Amino acid sequence: MLHGIPASPGIAIGLALAVGDSERVSLEPESHPITESEVPNEINRFTAALEKTRRQIMELQKRVQSSLQASEASIFDAHLLIVDDKVLTQEVISEIRKRLQSANVVFCEIIRRYIAAISAVDDQYLKERASDVADVAYRILENLNGQERQLLDHLPGQRIVISRDLTPSDTALLDRENVQAFATETGSRTSHTAILARSMKIPAVVGLNVICGQVHNGDMLIIDGFLGAVILNPRQETLELYAQKEAFKEQLYNELQRESALLPETIDGYRVQLAANIDNVNNLDDILNSGAAGIGLFRTEYLFMGGKIPTEEEQFEVYRKIAVAMKDQTTIIRTLDLGGDKLSSVLNLSHDPNPFLGLRSIRLCLAYPELLIPQLRAVLRASAFGNIKMMFPMVTCEDELDKLLEILESVRKSLRSEKKKFDEEMEIGIMIETPAAALFAEHLARKVDFFSIGTNDLVQYTMAVDRGNEKVANLYRPSHPVIVMLIDRIVRAAEKAGIWVSVCGEMASDPRFIPLLVGLGVQELSMSTVSLGMARRVIRRLKMYEAEAFAEKALKCTEHAQILEMSDELLHRIAPDVVSLAMKGG
Amino acid sequence: MGTASTTAECVIKNKLGLHARPASLFVQTAAKFDSDITVRKGDEVANGKSLMSMLVLSAACGSKLIITARGPDAEQAVKALNELIDRRFDEE
Numbered sequence: 001m002l003h004g005i006p007a008s009p010g011i012a013i014g015l016a017l018a019v020g021d022s023e024r025v026s027l028e029p030e031s032h033p034i035t036e037s038e039v040p041n042e043i044n045r046f047t048a049a050l051e052k053t054r055r056q057i058m059e060l061q062k063r064v065q066s067s068l069q070a071s072e073a074s075i076f077d078a079h080l081l082i083v084d085d086k087v088l089t090q091e092v093i094s095e096i097r098k099r100l101q102s103a104n105v106v107f108c109e110i111i112r113r114y115i116a117a118i119s120a121v122d123d124q125y126l127k128e129r130a131s132d133v134a135d136v137a138y139r140i141l142e143n144l145n146g147q148e149r150q151l152l153d154h155l156p157g158q159r160i161v162i163s164r165d166l167t168p169s170d171t172a173l174l175d176r177e178n179v180q181a182f183a184t185e186t187g188s189r190t191s192h193t194a195i196l197a198r199s200m201k202i203p204a205v206v207g208l209n210v211i212c213g214q215v216h217n218g219d220m221l222i223i224d225g226f227l228g229a230v231i232l233n234p235r236q237e238t239l240e241l242y243a244q245k246e247a248f249k250e251q252l253y254n255e256l257q258r259e260s261a262l263l264p265e266t267i268d269g270y271r272v273q274l275a276a277n278i279d280n281v282n283n284l285d286d287i288l289n290s291g292a293a294g295i296g297l298f299r300t301e302y303l304f305m306g307g308k309i310p311t312e313e314e315q316f317e318v319y320r321k322i323a324v325a326m327k328d329q330t331t332i333i334r335t336l337d338l339g340g341d342k343l344s345s346v347l348n349l350s351h352d353p354n355p356f357l358g359l360r361s362i363r364l365c366l367a368y369p370e371l372l373i374p375q376l377r378a379v380l381r382a383s384a385f386g387n388i389k390m391m392f393p394m395v396t397c398e399d400e401l402d403k404l405l406e407i408l409e410s411v412r413k414s415l416r417s418e419k420k421k422f423d424e425e426m427e428i429g430i431m432i433e434t435p436a437a438a439l440f441a442e443h444l445a446r447k448v449d450f451f452s453i454g455t456n457d458l459v460q461y462t463m464a465v466d467r468g469n470e471k472v473a474n475l476y477r478p479s480h481p482v483i484v485m486l487i488d489r490i491v492r493a494a495e496k497a498g499i500w501v502s503v504c505g506e507m508a509s510d511p512r513f514i515p516l517l518v519g520l521g522v523q524e525l526s527m528s529t530v531s532l533g534m535a536r537r538v539i540r541r542l543k544m545y546e547a548e549a550f551a552e553k554a555l556k557c558t559e560h561a562q563i564l565e566m567s568d569e570l571l572h573r574i575a576p577d578v579v580s581l582a583m584k585g586g
Numbered sequence: 587m588g589t590a591s592t593t594a595e596c597v598i599k600n601k602l603g604l605h606a607r608p609a610s611l612f613v614q615t616a617a618k619f620d621s622d623i624t625v626r627k628g629d630e631v632a633n634g635k636s637l638m639s640m641l642v643l644s645a646a647c648g649s650k651l652i653i654t655a656r657g658p659d660a661e662q663a664v665k666a667l668n669e670l671i672d673r674r675f676d677e678e
Contacts, residue, residue: 078606078637081613087636114638121644129606129641348676351602 002208004183005473006228007194009530010203011246012181013239016219017159018212019152027112027137032102042096046103047089049143054083056139078129082136088114104144111137155179160223162215176200181223183230185211186470201530205230207470252577256533260291264536266518270544273524274532275330277504281318284325286529291536294330294387296526297452297504298322300375301338309346309371315378323386330387332429332452332502332526333379336371337361337393343371356466361394366403376411383423391429391452396436398443405447431504433457438486445497453490453522455505459483478507479567480560484516488555491521502526511578512567514538519551534578541574592660594653594667600674603646608675613637615670621657623667634667 034042061076082088088110095106111133118130142148152161155178165186174182181203197204203225215221215232222231222242231238264274275296276287287295303310303318322331339360343349347368352358365372379390395401408428415422432438433454445451455478460467462482465475477483487503494501502524507513509527511534517525518539525535550570557563572579600608616623616634623634625643627650632643634653645651651671655663 078610081610081637085636085638087633088638114642117642118644121642123603123644123646126603126605126641126644126646129609132606133638133641350600350674353601 002211002214002230002232004205004208004211004228004230005194006225007206008197008202008204008225010181010201010223010225011242011249012160012203012221012223012225013234013242013246014158014160014180014221016162016215016217016221017155018162018215018217027108027115027134027141029102029104029108032105034096034100034102036100039097039100042103043093045144046092046096046107049103049140050083050089052143053136053139054080056143057083057136078132079136082133083140104141107140107144108137111140152179160221162211162221164212174200174202176202181205181225183208183211183221183223185209198528198530207473253533256537259536259540260289260533262291262536262540264293264539266539266542266544266547268543268545270518272518272522272539273502274535274539275332275502275504275524275526276529276532277526281322281325284322288325290529290532292329292529292532293524294326294332295322296330296332296502296524298331298333300334300336304336304338304343304371309343309374312374312378315375316381319378319382319388320385323382323388326386328387330389332389332391333382334391334393334431335362335375335379336365338364347371356460362392362400362404363394366400369407372407373411376408377415380411380415380422380426381420383426384421388423389427389429389450391431391450393431393454394433394457395430395444396434398440398447401430401444401447432490433461433505435462435486438462438490441490441493442496445493445499448499450500450502451490451494452502452504452526453487455483455487455503455507458486458505459507462486477560478510478513479563481555481557481563484520484551484554484557484563487517487522488520488551495521500524509535511535511538511575512564512571515542515547515550515570515574516554516563516567518542518544519547519549519554521551537578538571538575590658590660591654591656592664593655594664596651596653596668596671598645598647598649598651598671601647603649604640604644606641609637609640611670611675612667613640615666616663619655619657619659619663619666621655621660621663623653623655623663626652626654 057076057079091110092103092107095110096103099106115130115133115137118133119127121127153175155161155175158178158180160180161174161182163182163184166182166184179202182197183205185208186206194204194206203223205223205225205228208230211230220233222234222238224231224242234242263271265271273293274291275294276290276292277297277299278287278295279299280302303315319333339352339355339358343364344351349359359367379388382388392401392404395404405428412422427449429450429452430437430444430448431452431454432441434457437444438458441451456467459476459478463475463477463480465472467473467476491501500523501521503517503522504526507517508525509531514525514535515538527535550566554563554566557566598604604612613635625632625634625640627643627645630643632639634640653664653667
């Protein structure tokens with residue numbers, strides 16, 4: 001059994017499809033002498049392989065572009081120039097003639113020299129370009145060998161995908177019909193790949209120490225996305241055990257589904273609002289059937305990912321559609337929360353050396369009113385059609401908020417003079433996701449109608465940990481006493497100002513942390529619809545006074561492990577069936 | 587082909603240096619001209635029309651480059667490349 005990080009819940013039993021490194025051709029082929037008369041044929045093979053590679057890259061570029069990631073597509077321009085590089089091509093051709101070795105041998109020797117030279121460069125960033133050269137080299141060599149590269153968007157049937165690494169764009173392109181689960185060596189629970197897996201509802205285990213060398217195509221595998229385990233060629237008993245577990249899971253999910261009409265109230269009658277996080281308007285039915293009280297977080301980023309800024313009308317249509325579909329239920333629309341890097345081509349922005357601390361999110365919107373104002377107008381206009389609220393992400397300083405409210409007021413004014421209808425009372429909130437905002441919450445609370453705590457970023461910025469970097473991911477600790485203190489501080493500040501608090505980060509969907517959050521006084525938990533059933537059950541097994549006592553005790557703890565242990569213990573006691581499915585680690 | 591040759595000295599100003607995108611732009615621009623183009627950094631010389639060769643040259647921010655073009659449109663080529671570097675490859 002291999003142990004990794006449980007990234008996305010679920011169990012899959014099936015056949016492995018090993019992709020990436022384990023399948024890669026060697027760049028050190030054995031010597032393969034050729035005769036003088038074979039030279040023209042070798043040169044033809046080489047140029048044909050280049051041509052095929054060029055077509056493949058162009059195809060790839062087109063596909064990635066249409067699936068919303070313009071910035072990721074631009075890297076393929078460089079890949080094309082490598083294929084088209086006359087110096088490289090001439091060098092290979094003349095060496096084939098001179099040395100009488102096969103195109104494979106000559107090409108590999110030359111390309112290895114280039115990779116070594118680029119890797120030896122004394123600049124971290126420039127040096128990384130060697131991986132682009134290697135990427136193209138693998139393609140050319142595969143084409144020389146007549147090998148087909150496995151495309152993850154079209155699997156040969158139901159498969160479990162095994163890879164050293166899957167980038168978010170790899171994951172986004174995965175064949176959703178046929179991928180049962182995936183397991184990778186890199187990544188952490190909060191990497192974007194893992195988040196994507198959860199939203200696609202595919203079980204996943206990441207951060208496995210070694211897997212590629214050990215798993216071969218067609219091997220029978222069990223992926224346990226609850227425990228973060230991968231079982232290779234399981235014995236019959238294990239298969240049966242997992243089949244049972246899967247059946248139990250099915251049963252529990254069905255049970256939870258049937259409970260979706262029950263109110264998320266504690267035993268002693270305290271109501272917690274459960275809401276859904278969504279990132280497009282495709283699955284509104286899912287939400288209406290999930291028993292959620294509304295949408296606690298509507299991420300609008302996808303509207304901005306096509307390489308252009310959506311117009312006010314385009315946005316208005318989307319927001320109005322949600323407002324109408326959700327009827328009297330609330331929808332909280334979050335204004336654009338993107339890093340500048342994602343819009344660099346549209347806005348002609350330079351690369352931020354440190355994007356997480358750079359021009360992103362609300363800072364970007366304040367710097368580029370052409371991003372902010374059409375969105376504010378569209379949201380306000382949609383508010384005339386339903387129960388819409390709006391929030392600003394990543395506010396750090398009070399003057400940012402003042403500026404935002406000032407712009408909002410002037411937008412209201414122009415809508416009034418244009419006789420465009422909107423909800424004058426529409427609630428405005430901010431996300432609290434930096435330590436600065438959390439510590440200053442008392443001042444910010446006076447100016448808004450609600451807070452929404454984005455725990456992913458709050459933990460990341462407080463612990464100074466990149467949650468996607470597996471080398472430090474163990475320091476990403478939502479149960480750290482400091483995080484509990486910050487959440488407590490935010491809730492107290494909100495109480496004092498008479499506003500309400502929601503949590504829309506991953507902590508809200510982790511059943512272990514629900515008693516703590518409820519006990520601290522958080523009124524709304526917003527999560528992806530798949531987690532709502534578990535959350536509802538935990539709340540319904542909880543007593544408010546117990547949760548409050550628990551939170552008080554947690555506030556006195558000095559170690560994150562202690563808080564985690566207490567949380568596990570409480571969950572075991574009140575909802576053991578949920579524990580058996582809930583994720584460990586983190 | 588004529589033998590006119592033009593040379594210009596310039597300094598890379600964009601922060602990340604000639605990484606994939608700027609190097610690609612440089613090579614694409616160079617390819618528009620008939621002249622042969624070489625780029626010298628210290629003792630190293632690269633073919634200005636070859637991305638691989640430019641990546642090996644690895645011009646970081648602050649690197650001094652000497653661009654030489656030989657051919658019928660040498661002057662225009664050097665001018666265009668020099669401007670590209672001066673504009674920081676439209677990155678900043």
